[in-house]
Amino acid sequence: xxxxxxxxxxxxxxxxxxxxxxxxxxxxxxxxxxxxxxxxxxxxxxxxxxxxxxxxxxxxxxxxxxxxxxxxxxxxxxxxxxxxxxxxxxxxxxxxxxxxxxxxxxxxxxxxxxxxxxxxxxxxxxxxxxxxxxxxxxxxxxxxxxxxxxxxxxxxxxxxxxxxxxxxxxxxxxxxxxxxxxxxxxxxxxxxxxxxxxxxxxxxxxxxxxxxxxxxxxxxxxxxxxxxxxxxxxxxxxxxxxxxxxxxxxxxxxxxxxxxxxxxxxxxxxxxxxxxxxxxxxxxxxxxxxxxxxxxxxxxxxxxxxxxxxxxxxxxxxxxxxxxxxxxxxxxxxxxxxxxxxxxxxxxxxxxxxxxxxxxxxxxxxxxxxxxxxxxxxxxxxxxxxxxxxxxxxxxxxxxxxxxxxxxxxxxxxxxxxxxxxxxxxxxxxxxxxxxxxxxxxxxxxxxxxxxxxxxxxxxxxxxxxxxxxxxxxxxxxxxxxxxxxxxxxxxxxxxxxxxxxxxxxxxxxxxxxxxxxxxxxxxxxxxxxxxxxxxxxxxxxxxxxxxxxxxxxxxxxxxxxxxxxxxxxxxxxxxxxxxxxxxxxxxxxxxxxxxxxxxxxxxxxxxxxxxxxxxxxxxxxxxxxxxxxxxxxxxxxxxxxx
Amino acid sequence: xxxxxxxxxxxxxxxxxxxxxxxxxxxxxxxxxxxxxxxxxxxxxxxxxxxxxxxxxxxxxxxxxxxxxxxxxxxxxxxxxxxxxxxxxxxxxxxxxxxxxxxxxxxxxxxxxxxxxxxxxxxxxxxxxxxxxxxxxxxxxxxxxxxxxxxxxxxxxxxxxxxxxxxxxxxxxxxxxxxxxxxxxxxxxxxxxxxxxxxxxxxxxxxxxxxxxxx
Numbered sequence: 089x090x091x092x093x094x095x096x097x098x099x100x101x102x103x104x105x106x107x108x109x110x111x112x113x114x115x116x117x118x119x120x121x122x123x124x125x126x127x128x129x130x131x132x133x134x135x136x137x138x139x140x141x142x143x144x145x146x147x148x149x150x151x152x153x154x155x156x157x158x159x160x161x162x163x164x165x166x167x168x169x170x171x172x173x174x175x176x177x178x179x180x181x182x183x184x185x186x187x188x189x190x191x192x193x194x195x196x197x198x199x200x201x202x203x204x205x206x207x208x209x210x211x212x213x214x215x216x217x218x219x220x221x222x223x224x225x226x227x228x229x230x231x232x233x234x235x236x237x238x239x240x241x242x243x244x245x246x247x248x249x250x251x252x253x254x255x256x257x258x259x260x261x262x263x264x265x266x267x268x269x270x271x272x273x274x275x276x277x278x279x280x281x282x283x284x285x286x287x288x289x290x291x292x293x294x295x296x297x298x299x300x301x302x303x304x305x306x307x308x309x310x311x312x313x314x315x316x317x318x319x320x321x322x323x324x325x326x327x328x329x330x331x332x333x334x335x336x337x338x339x340x341x342x343x344x345x346x347x348x349x350x351x352x353x354x355x356x357x358x359x360x361x362x363x364x365x366x367x368x369x370x371x372x373x374x375x376x377x378x379x380x381x382x383x384x385x386x387x388x389x390x391x392x393x394x395x396x397x398x399x400x401x402x403x404x405x406x407x408x409x410x411x412x413x414x415x416x417x418x419x420x421x422x423x424x425x426x427x428x429x430x431x432x433x434x435x436x437x438x439x440x441x442x443x444x445x446x447x448x449x450x451x452x453x454x455x456x457x458x459x460x461x462x463x464x465x466x467x468x469x470x471x472x473x474x475x476x477x478x479x480x481x482x483x484x485x486x487x488x489x490x491x492x493x494x495x496x497x498x499x500x501x502x503x504x505x506x507x508x509x510x511x512x513x514x515x516x517x518x519x520x521x522x523x524x525x526x527x528x529x530x531x532x533x534x535x536x537x538x539x540x541x542x543x544x545x546x547x548x549x550x551x552x553x554x555x556x557x558x559x560x561x562x563x564x565x566x567x568x569x570x571x572x573x574x575x576x577x578x579x580x581x582x583x584x585x586x587x588x589x590x591x592x593x594x595x596x597x598x599x600x601x602x603x604x605x606x607x608x609x610x611x612x613x614x615x616x617x618x619x620x621x622x623x624x625x626x627x628x629x630x631x632x633x634x635x636x637x638x639x640x641x642x643x644x645x646x647x648x649x650x651x652x653x654x655x656x657x658x659x660x661x662x663x664x665x666x667x668x669x670x671x672x673x674x675x676x677x678x679x680x681x682x683x684x685x686x687x688x689x690x691x692x693x694x695x696x697x698x699x700x701x702x703x704x705x706x707x708x709x710x711x712x713x714x715x716x717x718x719x720x721x722x723x724x725x726x727x728x729x730x731x
Numbered sequence: 732x733x734x735x736x737x738x739x740x741x742x743x744x745x746x747x748x749x750x751x752x753x754x755x756x757x758x759x760x761x762x763x764x765x766x767x768x769x770x771x772x773x774x775x776x777x778x779x780x781x782x783x784x785x786x787x788x789x790x791x792x793x794x795x796x797x798x799x800x801x802x803x804x805x806x807x808x809x810x811x812x813x814x815x816x817x818x819x820x821x822x823x824x825x826x827x828x829x830x831x832x833x834x835x836x837x838x839x840x841x842x843x844x845x846x847x848x849x850x851x852x853x854x855x856x857x858x859x860x861x862x863x864x865x866x867x868x869x870x871x872x873x874x875x876x877x878x879x880x881x882x883x884x885x886x887x888x889x890x891x892x893x894x895x896x897x898x899x900x901x902x903x904x905x906x907x908x909x910x911x912x913x914x915x916x917x918x919x920x921x922x923x924x925x926x927x928x929x930x931x932x933x934x935x936x937x938x939x940x941x942x943x944x945x946x
Binding site: 125126127129131132133135136139193330331332333334335336337338339340341342343344345346348349350353354356357360361364367368 | 749941
């Protein structure tokens with residue numbers, strides 16, 4: 089096991105008796121136990137030796153054992169194949185591995201999430217197609233005439249739109265969705281005959297299939313989220329992952345590139361510094377007086393109210409933009425107005441986080457609080473923008489809270505919109521396209537040139553501009569927003585998942601291209617904190633899964649066992665006078681020619697060794713409490729230029 | 732990839748599968764990698780099993796391969812020739828890993844079976860127990876069977892790197908090590924032994940996924 093110990097202590101003339109005894113015990117224990125040889129932490133040559141000791145006549149397996157072994161292997165292979173299938177039939181496996189090795193598992197998880205979303209969208213599409221589209225085409229729907237005969241007198245001499253726009257450009261029509269008005273992309277084309285005439289109720293299928301898809305997506309996402317959560321929940325609200333566990337498991341052995349290793353080291357260093365700062369801050373807080381605590385609370389409220397006001401301002405901007413766009417549908421600046429709502433939403437989502445970061449940093453919060461606050465407000469902003477967009481659409485099309493005569497007879501604004509569901513579908517279609525085009529434009533017009541130019545030229549301006557960073561949180565939130573829009577549009581634009589699948593597919597390759605061309609990645613200072621937060625919410629890359637509960641149980645059992653361990657050690661130490669040093673790691677030299685690979689000490693290497701004098705519990709460094717500030721540069725949420 | 736002469740025999744494959752966590756394909760791939768380190772004329776099966784390669788050779792190879800691969804394809808990096816990252820120069824624990832798994836008297840060279848052991852411990856299917864056991868040995872820089880303050884300090888320095896802005900100051904290091912010892916040192920002897928280490932690791936769900944190499 090630890091042959092180096094025997095090698096190191098090569099100066100010893102003769103083996104110590106106590107050590108030998110323990111070695112014998114160890115050997116006996118290993119030989120008599122039933123555990124498979126591969127589980128033993130010894131070198132290959134020693135595992136063979138033990139196997140020989142266990143079965144001196146060679147491995148004689150009966151037919152039954154051989155059959156069982158084959159069954160187990162087959163079962164294991166089947167499990168592997170099923171897991172691969174669930175993960176995406178091995179789609180992009182090579183690319184994911186490459187990315188993980190070069191850029192770390194954080195970035196890799198973003199791409200894994202993209203794959204997950206692609207599968208989700210394709211599954212949704214499959215459901216919709218098989219339960220709605222195929223029966224529809226098979227059962228031969230009635231004629232595609234106008235659905236309603238308008239007998240309404242519209243105010244202002246408006247005639248109901250007949251769908252002939254002023255601008256008849258193909259590109260305009262594709263981008264606004266008018267080209268697809270009578271296709272299966274939008275709700276309007278789904279017609280069904282009288283209910284009693286067919287066995288299969290298309291209407292019910294149309295209603296239920298999006299619901300089923302949403303339920304499926306919900307379950308899928310829940311499953312991914314839940315993987316890492318149980319441990320945290322069971323261990324209490326204030327539970328923080330112990331720092332020691334972080335230290336021991338932080339290095340990612342999958343990293344292969346030098347640059348990725350450097351980035352990882354930066355991440356780890358920042359994480360440690362943040363944790364230490366948090367610890368110091370916690371101590372400081374505990375020593376605060378009441379007045380200080382009240383003051384702290386007030387500043388907290390102040391910041392939140394300010395940001396809340398900003399959010400309210402932003403969503404009212406969205407409301408007005410949507411209303412204006414809907415009210416002026418046939419103006420000359422046709423396309424611009426059509427894309428005004430998505431444009432305003434994008435602008436709001438771009439400026440918002442910048443302002444939030446700036447405001448939050450004015451107060452001197454500990455890093456974790458800063459990140460949490462900023463992240464929560466960003467998510468609120470994104471959801472509120474989509475919510476307000478839907479509400480203002482509803483107001484225009486369905487006359488929420490307005491008194492338009494045209495709404496009374498048909499329940500919706502029939503004068504301006506022949507088919508309001510189509511209009512909603514179109515709006516969401518535009519939003520989806522706009523998000524994707526924005527991503528592409530940003531990549532090719534901003535990220536890449538910036539990267540190339542900063543590399544090519546040197547000078548103060550270029551150094552200040554700095555290389556582009558791959559910001560994990562921002563990218564994840566963008567993807568999630570795109571998916572939310574798709575879900576919102578399931579009823580009105582049933583083939584939107586197809587569109588989204590294509591967008592996700594292209595996004596994968598675009599982002600990968602950008603990375604591989606050497607963009608500097610998220611040495612996001614709080615990268616680990618932020619990404620672990622976002623990932624817990626959206627992605628959850630933890631692979632503890634069902635082992636979490638088993639692990640907890642094991643931990644409890646382990647704790648009890650370990651107490652007995654220590655008691656055992658202690659009693660043995662105390663019962664053998666003058667043997668204080670013999671259990672130490674300075675093991676006896678090998679007996680015989682073959683260097684021993686087994687630990688000559690107690691079965692667990694490094695069990696309580698010679699009783700060294702216990703160091704005094706170190707006093708807290710008083711200077712440390714005065715908040716040695718982590719360099720500001722390293723503790724910021726992605727600010728300014730990166731976003 | 733040599734001719735048929737450099738393929739492992741079926742009995743050997745079965746034996747290796749029994750003694751490690753690797754699958755047949757992984758063992759064959761490992762053998763192929765290992766043979767590429769040996770000089771051309773010594774690549775037969777018998778010789779490959781007896782040969783040992785030095786640490787320098789193992790470390791020198793991946794960079795060379797990577798450079799050649801990069802040259803061939805400007806953007807596409809040839810993953811097929813990717814050496815396991817445990818022995819990659821990017822890994823700060825490369826020397827410790829090679830030392831821990833080496834069975835030679837001077838502990839500076841790996842035989843093929845040592846290499847298989849290494850891949851087995853780092854594989855996906857290895858149990859957390861065995862991973863934590865070997866992780867403990869890797870982090871034990873002075874090989875005394877316990878993690879004392881110097882070991883921990885060296886570990887943290889490996890993790891954070893040598894850069895000016897990444898390495899921790901003396902007071903931060905002290906605070907960090909105090910925290911670690913406070914959380915993990917149950918018997919309060921100032922060092923962390925294997926059982927305490929395994930106890931701490933069991934509370935970290937990320938350990939198994941970070942302590943692995945995907946072949």
